[in-house]
Amino acid sequence: xxxxxxxxxxxxxxxxxxxxxxxxxxxxxxxxxxxxxxxxxxxxxxxxxxxxxxxxxxxxxxxxxxxxxxxxxxxxxxxxxxxxxxxxxxxxxxxxxxxxxxxxxxxxxxxxxxxxxxxxxxxxxxxxxxxxxxxxxxxxxxxxxxxxxxxxxxxxxxxxxxxxxxxxxxxxxxxxxxxxxxxxxxxxxxxxxxxxxxxxxxxxxxxxxxxxxxxxxxxxxxxxxxxxxxxxxxxxxxxxxxxxxxxxxxxxxxxxxxxxxxxxxxxxxxxxxxxxxxxxxxxxxxxxxxxxxxxxxxxxxxxxxxxxxxxxxxxxxxxxxxxxxxxxxxxxxxxxxxxxxxxxxxxxxxxxxxxxxxxxxxxxxxxxxxxxxxxxxxxxxxxxxxxxxxxxxxxxxxxxxxxxxxxxxxxxxxxxxxxxx
Amino acid sequence: xxxxxxxxxxxxxxxxxxxxxxxxxxxxxxxxxxxxxxxxxxxxxxxxxxxxxxxxxxxxxxxxxxxxxxxxxxxxxxxxxxxxxxxxxxxxxxxxxxxxxxxxxxxxxxxxxxxxxxxxxxxxxxxxxxxxxxxxxxxxxxxxxxxxxxxxxxxxxxxxxxxxxxxxxxxxxxxxxxxxxxxxxxxxxxxxxxxxxxxxxxxxxxxxxxxxxxxxxxxxxxxxxxxxxxxxxxxxxxxxxxxxxxxxxxxxxxxxxxxxxxxxxxxxxxx
Numbered sequence: 052x053x054x055x056x057x058x059x060x061x062x063x064x065x066x067x068x069x070x071x072x073x074x075x076x077x078x079x080x081x082x083x084x085x086x087x088x089x090x091x092x093x094x095x096x097x098x099x100x101x102x103x104x105x106x107x108x109x110x111x112x113x114x115x116x117x118x119x120x121x122x123x124x125x126x127x128x129x130x131x132x133x134x135x136x137x138x139x140x141x142x143x144x145x146x147x148x149x150x151x152x153x154x155x156x157x158x159x160x161x162x163x164x165x166x167x168x169x170x171x172x173x174x175x176x177x178x179x180x181x182x183x184x185x186x187x188x189x190x191x192x193x194x195x196x197x198x199x200x201x202x203x204x205x206x207x208x209x210x211x212x213x214x215x216x217x218x219x220x221x222x223x224x225x226x227x228x229x230x231x232x233x234x235x236x237x238x239x240x241x242x243x244x245x246x247x248x249x250x251x252x253x254x255x256x257x258x259x260x261x262x263x264x265x266x267x268x269x270x271x272x273x274x275x276x277x278x279x280x281x282x283x284x285x286x287x288x289x290x291x292x293x294x295x296x297x298x299x300x301x302x303x304x305x306x307x308x309x310x311x312x313x314x315x316x317x318x319x320x321x322x323x324x325x326x327x328x329x330x331x332x333x334x335x336x337x338x339x340x341x342x343x344x345x346x347x348x349x350x351x352x353x354x355x356x357x358x359x360x361x362x363x364x365x366x367x368x369x370x371x372x373x374x375x376x377x378x379x380x381x382x383x384x385x386x387x388x389x390x391x392x393x394x395x396x397x398x399x400x401x402x403x404x405x406x407x408x409x410x411x412x413x414x415x416x417x418x419x420x421x422x423x424x425x426x427x428x429x430x431x432x433x434x435x436x437x438x439x440x441x442x443x444x445x446x447x448x449x450x451x452x453x454x455x456x457x458x459x460x461x462x463x464x465x466x467x468x469x470x471x472x
Numbered sequence: 473x474x475x476x477x478x479x480x481x482x483x484x485x486x487x488x489x490x491x492x493x494x495x496x497x498x499x500x501x502x503x504x505x506x507x508x509x510x511x512x513x514x515x516x517x518x519x520x521x522x523x524x525x526x527x528x529x530x531x532x533x534x535x536x537x538x539x540x541x542x543x544x545x546x547x548x549x550x551x552x553x554x555x556x557x558x559x560x561x562x563x564x565x566x567x568x569x570x571x572x573x574x575x576x577x578x579x580x581x582x583x584x585x586x587x588x589x590x591x592x593x594x595x596x597x598x599x600x601x602x603x604x605x606x607x608x609x610x611x612x613x614x615x616x617x618x619x620x621x622x623x624x625x626x627x628x629x630x631x632x633x634x635x636x637x638x639x640x641x642x643x644x645x646x647x648x649x650x651x652x653x654x655x656x657x658x659x660x661x662x663x664x665x666x667x668x669x670x671x672x673x674x675x676x677x678x679x680x681x682x683x684x685x686x687x688x689x690x691x692x693x694x695x696x697x698x699x700x701x702x703x704x705x706x707x708x709x710x711x712x713x714x715x716x717x718x719x720x721x722x723x724x725x726x727x728x729x730x731x732x733x734x735x736x737x738x739x740x741x742x743x
Contacts, residue, residue, distance in 0.1 A: 369559040372529055373617075377573040377624050378549030387576070391563035468562035471606035 053127075053244060054111055061110075065103045073099065109254060116253035117245050127244035130185040132157050134167055135225035135240060140209040141176045143199035148208065149176035153191055157225070157240040160184040160247075175199055181238065186247045188239035190231065207236060252438040257445070260438040269439065270430060272422050278446065280422040284340070284415075285408045285454075288347020292404065296352045297397060300359025301389070310360075317353055325350035325411040329418055338419035343412065350411045351404040358400020362393025395469035398462040405458060409451045424450075474540050476503040476526070476628055476660055481535035483521055483686075494685035495521045496532070501679070501688070505627075508654050508661045508697055510675030512668060512721065514728045518686020519664050520632060526662065527553050527630050539627060549573060552626030554617050554634045560605045566616055567592065567601040573624030584623070591619040594656075595649065611642035615649070622657060631663040635670065647673055648705055655701045668721050672696055672714060673705055680721060682728055690724065692717070 087093040113121030117129050136154045151172060158164035164182045171177040175198035183189040194205040208214060210221040210228045215236075220229035226240040248256065264274045272280075302309040303317070328349055336342035366389055374388045416425025424447050431439035462469065483496040496518045503509055511519045524530040526537055528547040537544040539551065552573075553559075560569050568575075570591060574584035592598050595615040605613060614634055621629055634650075635643045647670060654661055654674075665671050671678050676697045682689035694717070700708045708714060 367558050369555040370561065372527070372547070373553060373555060373559040373620075374561075374572070374576075375529075375547035376527055376549070376551060376553040376626075376630075377576060377620070379572075379576040383576050387572070388561065391561070394563075466563075468604065468606055471562055 054115060057111065058107065061103075061107050065107075066100070069097070069099050069103075112251070112254055115244065115246050116248070116251055116256075118253040118255055120253075120255055129243045129245045130157075130247075131225045131241040131243065132159055132185050133225075135223065135238075137211050137221075137223045137228055137238075139176075139193055139207050139236065140212070141193070141197065142204070142206045142208050143175070143197075144204035146175060146199060149174040151176035151178045151193070151197070153179040153181065153193060153236075153238070155189075155191070155226075155238050155240070156180070156182040157185055158182060160186065171196065183238060183240060185240060186242055188237055191236045191238055193236055206234060210236070249435050249437055252441065257438045257442050260436075261442050261446075264439065264442070269427055270422075274427075277422055277424055277427045278450065280420075281409075281412050281416065281424040282450070284343045284347055284412050284423070285405065288344045288412070289351045289401075289404055289408050291344070291348045292351025292408075293355045293401065295348075296355030297359045299352075300356040300361075301363055301385075301393075303356065303360045304363025304393075305385075305389075313356070317356055320349075321353045321357065325407065326414050329415055333419065343415050343420070346415055347408045347411055350407050354400050354404040354407060355397070358396050358403075359393060362396035363389055365396060366392040394466045395462075398458070398466055398469070402455060402458045402462075405454050406451065409447075409454060413447055474505045475507075476662075477538040478502070478522075478526065479535050479538065481522070481525060481532050481537070483518070483525065483530070484533045496525075497685035497687045499535070499686070499688055503628075503660055503662070503677075505660055506658045508663065508674060508676040509679060510663045510665060510671040510677070511679045511681060512665060512671040512725070513679075513681030513686075513689070514683055514725055514732065516686075516732070517681040517683040517728075519681050521686065522681075523630050523632055523662060523664055526628070527551055549577065549624055550627045552621035552624055552629045554614075554621050554629065554631045556633045557610065557613065557637045560613055560616055560620075562604070562606050565602050565604055566597060566608070569605055569616055570619045570623050572620060577624075588619075588623050591623050594653070595619045609642075611638050611646060614638065614646060618649070618653065622653065622659075626659070628660045628662065631661065633664055633666060636666060643670075644705060648700070650674060651697060651701045651705075654697075668718055668725070669709070672717055672721070673700055673708060678721075680724060683732060689728075692721075 081093050081095065084090060084093045110121060110125070112118070114125050115127045117126050134154055134156050136152055138150055138152050140148055140150050142148045151174065152169075154167050154169050156164055156167045164184075166180040166182050169178045169180045176193075177196045177198070179191060179193050179196060181189060181191045193207060194200050197205060199205050207230070211223055213221045215221050215228070215230050217230050217232045217234055220227050222228075226238055229237040229239065231237055252260075261274075268274060269277065299309075299313060303313050304310070325346060328346055332342045332346045332349075336345050370388055370392065371384060374384050379387065412423070413425035416423035417429045420426040424443055428440045428443035428447075431437075431443065478499060478501040481496055481499040482494075484492055484494050486492045499518075499522060501509075511522070513519050521530065525532050526544065528544050528551065531545075544551070561572065564572070567588060571584055571588045574588070589598075589601075592601060595618055597612060597615055597619065600608065600612065605616060608616065617634065631650075635646050638646060650661075650663075651674060653659075663671075663674055665674075672694060673696055675692075675694055678692040678694055679688055680690045680692075681687065696708050696711065696714060699711070
């Protein structure tokens, strides 16, 4: 909630600031438009907003994980680290209630630490020492060193002077003291607002992990092998899907028999999410490469068939008529009119298919694989290696984005006439 | 026997709602080699259907078409077609569009190259050979379409409102170009148009068609195309006969339109 509120606040404040402070001297045609609300063409993405947006995400990430990349004064309050203390009041049979102090050393997780030295003090209840890692909690057996133990009816009745009973708790300066059903005290140091690294590691930890894995690999394969296998599966599956799907789509666009025969199949298979096919593909083809490529083939096949079919139906009849009356044969019309005319649709389909294939391959690797980006993050998650999980997600996103950009560049190069017919 | 002969053409087809349409009824017409016929009529008079049948894109229910003595069955290179717009191939540059017909016929560059370049010169696109067709203006695109059709050297050129989408100024220039090409090449041309003025200017013969069923209403022989071939079309329009004919034909078409409107109003009125 705090993070969300902060995010909204940064959004609004930076908007106001930029509106007030930045006046770029734009003098092109769009800048002269007075009606911009409702005119989509007049809405140009504010580059400043994009930069601030990305910085904000990293800032919030860094601030709530205590990153070294974010100045200290911007850090959200971290967990308490140091010596915390509280007093308890104990009762035992036959003696007056006595009071003693507990000193708890809270240390950063991962560092060595020993219990602090304490003077046992006066009275039958002795002072205690304990050490607990930050973000953790620990039981403190205060009765163990006292003169009257549990067999003598030792019972803690108050902490810092406030009464306590099993199931209730008392807030102290640096944390909270609770009581277990059996009457043992349980100290929970204040956690602050920062995320624990096993939930969300700091950005530099993710980068460091990326360096480690790029150098040493993970699970017997290098990072590039993991990513390369995922990419290879996508490309192989997409290739076979296009190889069958495009001619199938053409046939459906050109022949009534093909259209009638395959329409029910294509229309049925199209809405089936490829992920739903994973179990069946595993049953039939196992968890090896063949199964994954079959799955991706099926993911790409229907998309490419539909793209090719709509490419054929999208051809203006006047172009086909013109070609016939210029003396072209059926084969020539296919080669010189229908195929080039369908290329823009096929490219659009290919972009969609590549996106779907990339998503499907990661999901399939999550289920079962020996190598691959999805397998990497799945295995890491089982060992609570959150930094690898986050690194993997970022890499998967970057690659998916890269594939789409490459497809767009290829589209602009190869079908410059798109949308100009 | 040379020329185009349209014999007792009828076209009737069923609609999805069970009724049927008589698009053409008993249309007969003979065109000699080198004649320019313009066809005019209110919408629904079957003029586009007639052209599509001549082109071979539609098969008539009755009657037949003979070109140079043999019957037309399906589209062929002997009958070239110029469409209103959107019939160029965007994935080819201007020159490849124009040379499409010869290339499909398997001719070599050295056989068709000179013709194609000459045609591009004639239609004024010499400097645009390598341009993509989507970079050209509408008028230039229609010049490409004309050149593409001529490069294939057809016997008959069929034009389906080829200038319909152009602005008035470009349209006038293109009308002169059509006349010039007609005179130079001596092709038989059938031109469909919505504009009475264009039909009068370009039509050596003019056919006014009537709707429901589509049929020939009246035929004219006109001197204006010959007059216009050598001179400014605006001078032709000042010819006294021109204004008379235009009013006469406009009145004719107005009457037909009113009749259709009246008929549909009556049909729509409650009994």
